[in-house]
Every structure is written in C-alpha cells, then in structure tokens.
Amino acid sequence: MASPQQINNLQQHFQSAVALSGSPNAVSTSPTQSYLAQRINSMKPAKPLKPFSTGDIKILLLENVNQTAIEIFSGQGYQVEFYKSSLGDEELIEKIQEVHAIGIRSKTKLSEKILKHAKNLVVIGCFCIGTNQVDLEFAAKSGIAVFNSPFSNSRSVAELVIAEIITLARQLGDRSIELHTGTWNKVSAKCWEIRGKTLGIVGYGHIGAQLSVLAESMGMNVIYYDVNMIMSLGTAKQVNTLDELLGKADFVTLHVPETPETANLLSTPQFAAMKDGSYVINASRGTVVDIQALVEAMKVGKIAGAALDVYPNEPAKNGAGLFSNELNPWISELTSLRNVILTPHIGGSTEEAQSAIGIEVASALVKYVNEGSSSGAVNFPEVSLRALDLDQNNSVRVLYVHQNVPGVLKTVNNVLGNHNIEKQFSDSRGDIAYLMADISQVDSADIKSLYEQLENTPYKIVTRLLY
C-alpha cells in the first residue's frame, strides 16, 4: 500500500501531466479524471510506461474535435496538429504518413486507399458514434485499433428529434421563413398536437431508446422496429416488420447504422406503405433514405413533412453555397418543398456531447498508446492488463498484434520465455489477435533485441514495447 504522501505525489504527478512526451526519454500516462480517480483510489501506485521506438507521438485532429481532447493529448506531450475541417484525399494521404494517431468525426473517409499510406499509425479515434467512415477491417488487418464514443451524443440526437416532431407537426419552419420575409400567415389547417400520435422508431439502440422515453413523456404512443429483439422501455411496443411500423406510425424516425442492409431502407415502396400525411425524420446516415423518392412522395402529398440532418454527400467544411445540386442532384427540388427541415448534420453537436466525446475518445486513445489497453475498440480484440507496480523495475510490457493462425503464441512465448512472464492476456477477433504480456527481469540493454526478435516472427502485424 502507498503512504498518503506517495498518493499525494502521485496525484500531483497525474494532475500536472507535464512533459509527458511519447519519446523514449519521457514518461507517459493517462489523464482522465475518472481513470485518475480509479488509479488513486486503488491506493496502489502504478508504474507509468513509456513507448519504445515510436518516437514522439504525433496526432492529427480533424473536423474541429473538441478542445477537451486537445488538452488531454497536449497534456501527454503528444504533438497535436489540429484542423477545423476535414482534409482532401491528397493532403490527408500526405499527413497520415507520419502520424501515430488520428482523430476524426463523421466526414473524413479513412478508406483502404488512404490508410495504406499510414506508416506509423497505431490508433484511430472516431469522435462520434458512427464508424462507417473508416474501413474497420483494413484497419484491423494493419494493426490499427479504432475507438469511438458509443453514446455520448445520443441524448443530443434524441432531443433534436423531439424538437423536429413538434416543428413538423406545427409547420414551424414554414411559419418562421414566412415571417422572416414579411408574410403574416396565421393558420391551423394541418397543424397538429403530438399528444396521442404514434411515433415509429426504426432502430431501438441508444438513440432510439432514449427518444422513446422522451416521446412517451409527451403523450405519444411509441412503436419500434429493430432487427434484434430489444426490451421495451415504458409502454413502447416492438413490431415484427418495418411495413407494420410504416402502416401504423404518424411519425417515422430512423436510428440505424449505415450498413449495406440499411441503404435506402426508406424508398418508394416504403413511402407508399406509410400513412397518408405522415412525417419522416432522418438523423442517422444519409444513405438510409432515398431522398429522390422522398421528394416524389412529398410532391404528391403522401408525406406531409420531413426533417433531414444527414445526406449521402456532405460538405467537408462550413461555408455558403456548398449545399447545392453539385453535391447531391436533388438539392434544389428538396429545398423548394414546404415543411422540410434541413440541418447540417448537427444531431450530436451540443457543447455537452462534444466535450464528453472529446474526453472519452481521447482517454481511450491515450490508454491504448501509453498502456496498450484496447478495451472499447470497435474493430480489435479487447485486451487489457492491470498496471505494473511502481517498484517493478526492469519490467517491459509487450504489445503484439498478429494474424490469428495456429502456433503464433508458441513462437512468441519462446522469445518471451527467457524472462519472467508476470502476466499475459491474449484474445482474437476474426483474423486478428492481440497479445499483451508483462515480463520482468529484462535488462535495458536487451530491449532492442527483444523488439527485433518479435518483429521478425512470422504472422506479426505490429510490435510495441512499453517500459
């Protein structure tokens, strides 16, 4: 057990988080408050680890990732390069060659074409929920772990949808535009209360379920369709088919991920199956709704209103004139329709959500870079080891990503077996496996040779040593 003075010193050490460079000569550690509290509360001082042979940690942050993340990375001494927008392919390819970590939101496409240029990249942070913008399989095969924030912006999306339900039901967008342009148009025709109306939620995950509770509290009846059986919250009811939901709902809202199965989930036949005068809301991904078909269904009055937050193609940066037919061919038709609310992918854009996402994803990246823990990774086996103790001198943490084929562990343990293996954990996910091991009695002169032996093993994808 550590003395109170030692704990205090440790606390100061973590809190100041100064000069924590990723260079081989500097100490690195994790900064998050919850993690800090966990470490300190355990009353067992942990040995801070430093990366071997990765040089100074460089991180590229795109798409205006929140300040909380910048502070965490800077606090670690990482070299942070920050951009407000995403980058074009050419510039991205140039920048990605050198960095060890990259942070993006929903716009930056990290396809195989881009990722194959990354020479040092060990980790990708998606500072959002969706990870469809990253080629997760190629990343895993290249030994690059991907993290996201699974629910930090869910509430923000659910609240936006509640606002949109009322806005559509009362035609508030149109009334506001009219008055902004001098027209007083006091009408009640086809304007409704939402009380007693049926909300159909497609995808009852984090956002769908949160929305369900909010909608019920406002007097709506909730039904939902999901490919999985999911426990209902409140008095919501799961229906068996999408068509059943479409035939019953006054408002249909989509909260599914972008997958091949969800492409054009709502198209001409689905709009035809909906109730006359019903409404559509899409804050999931742009590919989930066939927007040309939606335009047609609205022109004939089948659909009385729509709120869209996401589009198949979205501009890479903010600016006037970017939302035009050059981006998506139906934009002028869509913008000429009445009772259509169009927002620029802001479902998760609140101060609360962005700050929480910044802390969550940055902390996961730091834990992976500094300690090797892949807990929460979306494309990687989840492996973690308890920290090394402060007094464990001559210990090395081995991080070894390899192809999931028979015999690899035998080869690796032959290399590690010259030392004392204090603890070891390995797991696999599809074609990829990840081994973490803490070994002791390692002379510092031997670290380079240990690294080279592991690097030269067959089926190795990435080797990292922390000590």
Ligand SMILES: NC(=O)C1=CN([C@@H]2O[C@H](COP(=O)(O)OP(=O)(O)OC[C@H]3O[C@@H](n4cnc5c(N)ncnc54)[C@H](O)[C@@H]3O)[C@@H](O)[C@H]2O)C=CC1
């Ligand atoms: N507009 C915005 O700013 C934001 C958009 N999103 C989008 O919302 C999506 C949903 O987010 P969460 O609720 O957190 O995801 P989640 O993973 O918690 O829930 C998704 C649900 O959809 C279901 N599902 C998958 N395929 C389906 C299908 N073909 N038909 C019916 N159900 C299906 C799943 O079983 C799951 O229950 C994200 O994948 C992301 O693309 C998320 C956050 C912000």
Ligand SMILES: O=C(O)CCC(=O)C(=O)O
């Ligand atoms: O805030 C963003 O940039 C993207 C939000 C989003 O779509 C997500 O979290 O999946």
